[in-house]
Amino acid sequence: MANYYNDNEKIKFEVGQNALMQRIVALKERDFADKGQYDYAPEDYEDAMDSYNRVLDIVGEVTADVVAPNAEAVDAEGPHCEGGRVRYAEKTAENLDVMTKAGMNGMTMPRRYGGLNLPVTVYTAANEIVSAGDASFENIWSLQDCIETLYCFGNEEQRQKYIPRVCAGETMSMDLTEPDAGSDLQSVMLKATYDEENKCWRLNGSKRFITNGDSDIHLVLARSEAGTRDGRGLSMFIYDKRDGGVDVRRIENKLGIHGSPTCELVYKNAKCELCGDRKLGLIKYVMSLMNGARLGIAAQSVGLSQAAYNEAVAYAQDRKQFGKAIIEFPAVREMIGNIQARLDAGRALLYETARYVDIYKALEDISRERKLEAEERAELKRFSRLADAFTPLAKGMNSEYANQNGYDCIQVHGGSGFMLEYACQRIYRDARITSIYEGTTQLQTVAAIRYVTNGFYAQVMEEMMTETSAAAQYAAQVERLKAMTEKYNTVTAAVREKENQEVLDFAARHLYEMAADIIMSHLMLQHAAKAPELFEQSMNHFLDMAEAEVAKHSVLVSRLIG
Amino acid sequence: MNIVVLAKQVPDTRNVGPDAMTPEGTVNRSALPAIFNPEDLNALEQALRLKEQNPGTTVTVLTMGPDRAAEVVKEAMYRGADGGYLLTDRAFAGADTLATSYALSTAIRHFAPNVDLIIGGRQAIDGDTAQVGPQVAEKLGLNQITYTEEILSCDGKTIRVVRHIDGGVETVETALPCVLTVNGSAAPCRPRNAKRVMAYKKAEVPHLTCADVEADLNQCGLAGSPTKVKHVENIVFKAKESKQLTGSDEDINGLIQELLASHTIG
Numbered sequence: 171m172a173n174y175y176n177d178n179e180k181i182k183f184e185v186g187q188n189a190l191m192q193r194i195v196a197l198k199e200r201d202f203a204d205k206g207q208y209d210y211a212p213e214d215y216e217d218a219m220d221s222y223n224r225v226l227d228i229v230g231e232v233t234a235d236v237v238a239p240n241a242e243a244v245d246a247e248g249p250h251c252e253g254g255r256v257r258y259a260e261k262t263a264e265n266l267d268v269m270t271k272a273g274m275n276g277m278t279m280p281r282r283y284g285g286l287n288l289p290v291t292v293y294t295a296a297n298e299i300v301s302a303g304d305a306s307f308e309n310i311w312s313l314q315d316c317i318e319t320l321y322c323f324g325n326e327e328q329r330q331k332y333i334p335r336v337c338a339g340e341t342m343s344m345d346l347t348e349p350d351a352g353s354d355l356q357s358v359m360l361k362a363t364y365d366e367e368n369k370c371w372r373l374n375g376s377k378r379f380i381t382n383g384d385s386d387i388h389l390v391l392a393r394s395e396a397g398t399r400d401g402r403g404l405s406m407f408i409y410d411k412r413d414g415g416v417d418v419r420r421i422e423n424k425l426g427i428h429g430s431p432t433c434e435l436v437y438k439n440a441k442c443e444l445c446g447d448r449k450l451g452l453i454k455y456v457m458s459l460m461n462g463a464r465l466g467i468a469a470q471s472v473g474l475s476q477a478a479y480n481e482a483v484a485y486a487q488d489r490k491q492f493g494k495a496i497i498e499f500p501a502v503r504e505m506i507g508n509i510q511a512r513l514d515a516g517r518a519l520l521y522e523t524a525r526y527v528d529i530y531k532a533l534e535d536i537s538r539e540r541k542l543e544a545e546e547r548a549e550l551k552r553f554s555r556l557a558d559a560f561t562p563l564a565k566g567m568n569s570e571y572a573n574q575n576g577y578d579c580i581q582v583h584g585g586s587g588f589m590l591e592y593a594c595q596r597i598y599r600d601a602r603i604t605s606i607y608e609g610t611t612q613l614q615t616v617a618a619i620r621y622v623t624n625g626f627y628a629q630v631m632e633e634m635m636t637e638t639s640a641a642a643q644y645a646a647q648v649e650r651l652k653a654m655t656e657k658y659n660t661v662t663a664a665v666r667e668k669e670n671q672e673v674l675d676f677a678a679r680h681l682y683e684m685a686a687d688i689i690m691s692h693l694m695l696q697h698a699a700k701a702p703e704l705f706e707q708s709m710n711h712f713l714d715m716a717e718a719e720v721a722k723h724s725v726l727v728s729r730l731i732g
Numbered sequence: 733m734n735i736v737v738l739a740k741q742v743p744d745t746r747n748v749g750p751d752a753m754t755p756e757g758t759v760n761r762s763a764l765p766a767i768f769n770p771e772d773l774n775a776l777e778q779a780l781r782l783k784e785q786n787p788g789t790t791v792t793v794l795t796m797g798p799d800r801a802a803e804v805v806k807e808a809m810y811r812g813a814d815g816g817y818l819l820t821d822r823a824f825a826g827a828d829t830l831a832t833s834y835a836l837s838t839a840i841r842h843f844a845p846n847v848d849l850i851i852g853g854r855q856a857i858d859g860d861t862a863q864v865g866p867q868v869a870e871k872l873g874l875n876q877i878t879y880t881e882e883i884l885s886c887d888g889k890t891i892r893v894v895r896h897i898d899g900g901v902e903t904v905e906t907a908l909p910c911v912l913t914v915n916g917s918a919a920p921c922r923p924r925n926a927k928r929v930m931a932y933k934k935a936e937v938p939h940l941t942c943a944d945v946e947a948d949l950n951q952c953g954l955a956g957s958p959t960k961v962k963h964v965e966n967i968v969f970k971a972k973e974s975k976q977l978t979g980s981d982e983d984i985n986g987l988i989q990e991l992l993a994s995h996t997i998g
Contacts, residue, residue, distance in 0.1 A: 171747070210930035221930045228924045235923075273926035286926055 174238070174299045175230025178476075179704055180514065184521040185222060185295050187700060194289050194525060195219070197532035208281045222292045228272050229296045236268045238303035244429035245306065245596050254417035256384035256431045258310075265307045266339070275314050276337030279321065283329060284337035290531065294469045294524040298517075301473025302480070305600040306429030308473065310382045312466050316342040316389050319459040320408065322534075323446035328408060332387055340386035344459055345409075345435060347379040353613055355391065355452055356401040360437060362392035371407060371444055373415070373437040381607075383433025384418050386411045389459065390442060391451050405451040407442040415440025426599030461558070463608045464565040465527060468520050471568035471604045474597055475513040478572070478579035481594045482506050485583050496582075505578045511712035512571040514705060518693035519686070520568060523560040530554035559621040559630070563686045566614030569604035576601040615682045622662055623674070627685040631655050634692040641699035647713055651691050654720040658684045661727040668731055677730050680723040687716040733789040733888055735779045736844050738836060738852035738865065739772040739808060741801040745857050746770075753966065766800065768807050771853025773921035775914040778883055779851050780812040780922065786888065790814045792844060796824060796835055802937035809932045810924035817843060821942040826954035829859070833867030834951045835942075840872065842945040848888065850911045854879060862913070869911035876911040877904055881918050
């Protein structure tokens with residue numbers, strides 16, 4: 171029987187073959203403190219890794235048996251808006267039911283709230299796997315990670331009230347966007363007022379483009395400070411659908427991810443609870459929410475790239491022209507090689523980021539229980555910076571790759587790819603949103619650029635070189651990577667010397683991509699050194715692509731500087 | 733309620749590769765993955781639904797086979813069963829359906845004397861006999877409903893079931909305790925559950941031997957199996973030349989003569 175996890179040695183490699191996992195497990199399991207208290211808690215590192223493997227095996231099986239076969243019907247039917255409520259497509263509801271029975275909710279939450287206490291890395295793999303089956307379903311299901319923000323910033327009463335519900339399968343949404351507040355969330359106008367009589371907050375106004383807008387538990391960004399106009403007047407609220415007061419006015423008709431209901435919401439004096447402190451809604455909580463969501467989109471994108479690869483290979487092996495399978499033709503093979511290289515390199519970047527997120531989040535969580543030691547504080551600082559620097563790279567690059575891979579996948583199909591009967595057209599349409607939502611690629615560049623200008627990426631590259639250059643068999647590749655890094659350092663220095671914000675803004679995307687290309691080249695070389703049978707081919711292919719990209723960007727930035 | 737689910741570990745005959753059969757024409761078990769018999773999963777789902785609807789219900793899985801068949805019990809626990817037994821003994825080896833149903837019914841008498849419901853799949857994909865469920869009912873003197881599609885209601889005293897029969901369905905009712913066999917077209921089984929997998933992955937499945945269940949050795953295994961395999965033939969299906977006939981009297985008469993001559997009809 172097919173299994174989207176077990177059949178994929180590369181995902182297994184990412185989850186199972188990394189030295190950081192030892193640290194992640196130790197931190198996440200607090201040295202196995204739950205052992206004996208919960209029958210499903212691991213006893214040691216091997217036991218934990220074995221459990222992760224088994225959980226992902228279930229996700230892989232459910233995706234192969236249910237989610238993927240349902241994808242076409244989900245795409246065709248889409249959700250319905252009836253009497254202010256959302257009714258999912260029949261097969262979406264079936265997917266949710268099966269995932270709930272499989273217990274795949276609240277996956278990263280602590281056991282004391284009913285969660286599985288899995289690392290973000292493992293959850294990321296689950297995300298990727300589900301997305302490869304149906305990215306629109308992944309969209310709904312993965313909103314469970316909004317609970318992370320409630321866990322971090324809500325009070326204990328709110329944690330106890332909401333987290334077990336999410337672990338039991340209730341869905342979530344994050345209500346941020348409004349007609350006049352998209353990328354510019356500081357302009358959010360949804361009004362939150364305190365109802366003195368009933369001692370609760372009330373929401374009034376509207377939101378739009380809200381994914382899974384009729385969810386059970388919403389995190390809502392609203393203006394609690396009357397008279398303010400910027401981000402400092404915004405707070406975060408929890409709206410419980412059981413209380414009522416929020417209706418769905420309509421569901422958007424979209425290019426892709428048809429199964430995912432994108433809603434326009436109307437808040438009519440809806441009762442809600444303040445989450446965390448007033449005025450920190452945007453500047454602290456939404457930023458945290460967004461970073462989690464961006465990692466999620468990076469995983470969704472990698473899943474789509476995997477789906478594009480699978481479809482392209484299957485078709486190219488099957489389709490015969492001029493007396494042979496079209497995969498035999500170099501022009502087709504090159505496209506498939508491109509998809510494979512972008513998929514493997516993007517995936518390596520995704521999991522590297524996820525591991526950084528795991529370490530800093532676990533340490534941050536421990537810091538809520540006890541004071542961290544000096545060493546731990548340094549570790550937290552380091553990994554939280556790495557996570558912050560890598561997340562926009564992982565999201566931006568993988569979402570652009572998913573689009574390119576969807577495009578190439580259709581191209582491999584030729585005329586048939588343009589017809590609606592093959593899955594490649596759905597992958598192509600579903601991929602399109604990934605480089606837009608949760609911050610466009612342009613905004614990922616904005617989030618990342620300070621790590622270019624402050625030299626952090628350069629420092630990371632230097633540190634990575636120690637491990638990368640240890641692979642003697644790839645000495646030639648390492649030399650090329652050094653030359654690429656040299657180019658990056660030269661143009662970043664030149665831009666910095668210019669001290670001209672406009673030049674920097676124009677150069678930003680190029681510098682961002684150069685940094686990402688070089689970092690992914692490192693990761694691919696390190697992967698190939700550990701598992702040449704899995705990665706050597708795509709490492710060489712990716713290095714060619716990255717080298718050409720870095721050269722291109724270097725020329726373009728040089729022209730900008732003049 | 734006290735429910736026993738009968739399950740069998742079988743070679744996955746749905747994914748047959750080129751080395752699925754030995755040159756002697758027998759099943760090459762090492763080349764086929766061992767799986768939970770598909771219709772037994774449908775049976776398990778029916779049991780788990782009853783458990784959900786009737787708090788306090790226990791679902792116990794019983795399987796017979798070698799040590800590795802214990803995986804079937806664990807698999808059922810991952811999906812929601814409370815526990816189970818592996819009936820295993822050299823004396824059970826070589827059992828046909830009669831000896832198998834004797835061993836299973838003896839075991840049920842032993843560990844679940846107050847059983848309310850016994851549910852199994854319609855048949856296993858290796859033997860395809862559909863005899864074991866009905867034979868267990870016969871040996872325990874219980875009512876039986878075969879070809880179950882759906883359980884409509886069960887109040888602990890009676891059960892209403894939709895049966896799939898030739899040309900339609902029928903709804904039947906019987907008193908508990910009874911035996912049901914379930915079709916593959918019934919609701920698919922729920923997936924393995926993450927927490928249950930992590931909790932039960934190291935669980936030991938209790939074994940029951942011939943002596944444990946006080947079975948009569950003469951009715952077990954090869955000794956208790958009247959079925960004797962006389963000969964196994966390896967058949968390779970080959971397509972034959974086709975012949976086109978029109979609806980003319982001449983063609984039809986010719987065909988009838990031909991079929992009579994080959995003793996296909998008449």
